[in-house]
Amino acid sequence: MRGYAEDKDAYLKRLRRVEGQIRGLQRMIDEDEYCIDVLTQVGAVTKALQAVSLGLLEDHLEHCVAEALAEGGEVADEKLREANQAIARLVRS
Amino acid sequence: MRGYAEDKDAYLKRLRRVEGQIRGLQRMIDEDEYCIDVLTQVGAVTKALQAVSLGLLEDHLEHCVAEALAEGGEVADEKLREANQAIARLVRS
Amino acid sequence: MRGYAEDKDAYLKRLRRVEGQIRGLQRMIDEDEYCIDVLTQVGAVTKALQAVSLGLLEDHLEHCVAEALAEGGEVADEKLREANQAIARLVRS
Amino acid sequence: MRGYAEDKDAYLKRLRRVEGQIRGLQRMIDEDEYCIDVLTQVGAVTKALQAVSLGLLEDHLEHCVAEALAEGGEVADEKLREANQAIARLVRS
Numbered sequence: 001m002r003g004y005a006e007d008k009d010a011y012l013k014r015l016r017r018v019e020g021q022i023r024g025l026q027r028m029i030d031e032d033e034y035c036i037d038v039l040t041q042v043g044a045v046t047k048a049l050q051a052v053s054l055g056l057l058e059d060h061l062e063h064c065v066a067e068a069l070a071e072g073g074e075v076a077d078e079k080l081r082e083a084n085q086a087i088a089r090l091v092r093s
Numbered sequence: 094m095r096g097y098a099e100d101k102d103a104y105l106k107r108l109r110r111v112e113g114q115i116r117g118l119q120r121m122i123d124e125d126e127y128c129i130d131v132l133t134q135v136g137a138v139t140k141a142l143q144a145v146s147l148g149l150l151e152d153h154l155e156h157c158v159a160e161a162l163a164e165g166g167e168v169a170d171e172k173l174r175e176a177n178q179a180i181a182r183l184v185r186s
Numbered sequence: 187m188r189g190y191a192e193d194k195d196a197y198l199k200r201l202r203r204v205e206g207q208i209r210g211l212q213r214m215i216d217e218d219e220y221c222i223d224v225l226t227q228v229g230a231v232t233k234a235l236q237a238v239s240l241g242l243l244e245d246h247l248e249h250c251v252a253e254a255l256a257e258g259g260e261v262a263d264e265k266l267r268e269a270n271q272a273i274a275r276l277v278r279s
Numbered sequence: 280m281r282g283y284a285e286d287k288d289a290y291l292k293r294l295r296r297v298e299g300q301i302r303g304l305q306r307m308i309d310e311d312e313y314c315i316d317v318l319t320q321v322g323a324v325t326k327a328l329q330a331v332s333l334g335l336l337e338d339h340l341e342h343c344v345a346e347a348l349a350e351g352g353e354v355a356d357e358k359l360r361e362a363n364q365a366i367a368r369l370v371r372s
Contacts (some may be wrong), residue, residue, distance in 0.1 A: 019115045025301045035153040058363045060128040069348040162255040176242045179217045208298045221339040246314040
């Protein structure tokens with residue numbers, strides 16, 4: 001079972017909202033809205049995606065990584081290594 | 094005419110691709126794909142949006158801000174102040 | 187004259203404070219302070235440097251780039267291209 | 280013992296180098312070096328600090344959080360909650 005399983009519907013709802021925001025951006029550009037207003041809206045979408053990323057990471061640490069650490073050994077080391085790489089990608093994005 | 098007018102079709106094409114990627118994320122979560130793989134894909138979408146933001150900002154500086162600066166006076170000051178605030182929001186997001 | 191010339195003393199003062207914060211971080215690590223507290227302090231230093239970057243960029247746009255745009259032609263194009271690259275580096279850092 | 284204990288000397292060495300870079304920035308500003316060159320150097324310092332943060336976080340997850348998770352219960356929950364908040368601050372900085 002995935003770390004995000006319990007929050008699956010909430011993630012799907014958030015991503016459908018982001019999808020709508022992206023279509024809204026297309027309309028803004030299609031209707032020649034002011035550059036700064038379009039930029040501000042792109043920023044809002046980026047923030048929403050950042051929150052999804054942090055939620056997924058939190059769920060992953062609290063379930064998948066926690067379970068692997070309870071098991072210990074090579075499984076735990078690999079899971080931590082993988083989580084640290086995902087955190088680094090997120091921080092550097 | 095907006096700074097991005099010449100690149101309008103390219104921006105619309107990129108945003109339609111992002112829209113497709115967001116639907117792809119919904120599928121990944123719906124099909125219980127591994128958390129790290131979903132996270133990596135969210136990172137790809139964030140990067141695509143960041144590139145859209147930088148493109149819009151570049152077009153804005155090269156057209157709207159450049160024209161205002163050629164005009165000078167209060168119009169130029171206000172346009173620069175506004176651009177600097179947009180840059181700060183982008184950097185801090 | 188550099189865009190930041192008028193704010194030179196303020197930048198030097200801010201950077202001396204950052205220097206002191208870096209020495210403070212060394213002390214924290216030397217005295218085995220808790221990881222999260224050290225991390226929080228690194229975040230404070232990063233934020234202070236981000237503000238210095240945004241200030242320098244603002245001064246550069248309002249002086250060096252504005253003057254080049256008033257001049258127009260190849261000088262202006264090059265100065266805008268350079269500023270856009272600096273903004274992209276800052277956003278991606 | 281802190282998660283970073285084994286890497287203490289390496290962290291101190293890296294922070295002394297950052298301290299030197301900050302003094303270098305002060306010299307650049309004092310000697311009126313070009314804005315973009317100063318900005319580029321601030322970016323290099325920010326990247327070095329980001330790497331220190333990621334290292335500290337990695338050490339913390341692999342030692343402090345791993346030990347707490349092996350213990351389980353309220354101690355583990357609190358340690359994970361705290362780590363997730365630190366990750367969120369780092370991502371949003």
